Amino acid sequence: MNATSPSPAAGPSYAAPVRPAAGFLPASKIGLVAMVGRGDPDVIPLWFGEGDLTTPAFINEAANRALAAGETFYTWQRGIPPLREAIAEYTRRVYGIACGPERITVTGSGMQAILLTCQALIGRGDNAVIVGPIWPNIVHCVELQEGEPRQIDLAFDGANWSLDLDRLFAAVDERTRLIFVNSPNNPTGWTMPSEMQKALLDFCRERRIWLVADEVYARLVYDRPVAPSFLEHAGPDDPLIVVQSFSKPWAMTGWRLGWVTSPDSFGDLLAKLTQINTSGSPAFLQHGALAAIREGEPFLAEMVERCRVGREVVLQGLARFPRVRIARPEAAFYAFFGVDGMDDSLEFAKRLVREAKVGLAPGTAFGDGGEGYLRLCFASAPERLQRAMDRMAPLLS
Secondary structure (H helix, E strand, O other), X not given: OOOOOOOOOOOOOOOOOOOHHHHOOOOOHHHHHHHHHOOOOOOEEOOOOOOOOOOOHHHHHHXXXXXXOOOOOOOOOOOOHHHHHHHHHHHHHHHOOOOOHHHEEEEOOHHHHHHHHHHHHOOOOOEEEEEEOOOOHHHHHHHHOOOEEEEEEOEEOOOOXXXXXXXXXXXXXXXXXXXXXXXXXXXOOOOOOHHHHHHHHHHHHHHOOEEEEEOOOOOOEOOOOOXXXXXXXXXXOOOEEEEEEOOOOOOOHHHOOEXXXXXXXXXXXXXXXXXXXXXXXXXXXXXXXXXXXXXXXXXXXXXXHHHHHHHHHHHHHHOOOOOEEEOOOOEOOEEEEEEOOOOOHHHHHHHHHHHHOEEOEEHHHHOHHHOOEEEEEOOOOHHHHHHHHHHHHHHHO
């Protein structure tokens, strides 16, 4: 059997050969849990990374106006110019740094931004050093490019999550093409301190490797207006790629729009990759995103407060259970908690759906370091979250 033909005994079979890197991609473990409760209206779905609010009307109306005006043709691969300029201005306003639109590229979601980046940087035999626990798709993007993901997990001491920077540096070798950091972190809510960001960026400059920062939860933070950003330490030509998304701050998960801040030359490369992937994001949707950037601060403040209340409901609810261990999340909208005696989080999450009618994400979905944990999204109405806490009591007590 040749190298491109996976063994039928070792994996799925197809009508004709497919690349092993694609054919052996695993099913989403969160999706496996969701399938248990799919179609059951009594299940409280807290498994996915989205809340229970729909996109605000002012964003929808902007997209509708653009659609009615005929904004339905092919458009700029890097995003419509008004949106790129608005994102650059947003960056200057939020972070207080100089940023021109030439550094901005609009993408078909934050996830697509990560995939395009891996297409640009990772090839067979390369590796990417990734801070975990982590949303698994970055790992799969590296594997799809026939690269090696090297996950270095945060440590949990019973009260806080922390990163051993020396251990992260030690995982880098001559085949490392990028270091990937998600801060604020999904699933833990951990946020990398500014001084650590600076040290990591300095390391990447010295080693001439890319630093890819997923900062999609930067505005969902509870002790300051915005989380620290690598952009605050970088110049326009540094080997830094920052991924952002409209999904989380403005309740736009289904819109699939994100953006990248990078050196201008890397943005030109992203444009070429976009051309052969999607040809660009729909123009009328980008006009909705433009409204979010320009007019969305009041809604964003409401979203943060809603999540703050939800966080307290969940933390107080989980405090009732002696088996549960959790760090108070600094940011994002997840409670990532350990359960003593739970050695198979996937099966336990399925059991929660069947017996408690509550859907959570299994910790094993976020890498080996996530086993023994569950993730709950608290971006929902407090009454809904309280019902979930009450329903889970028999299984968590």
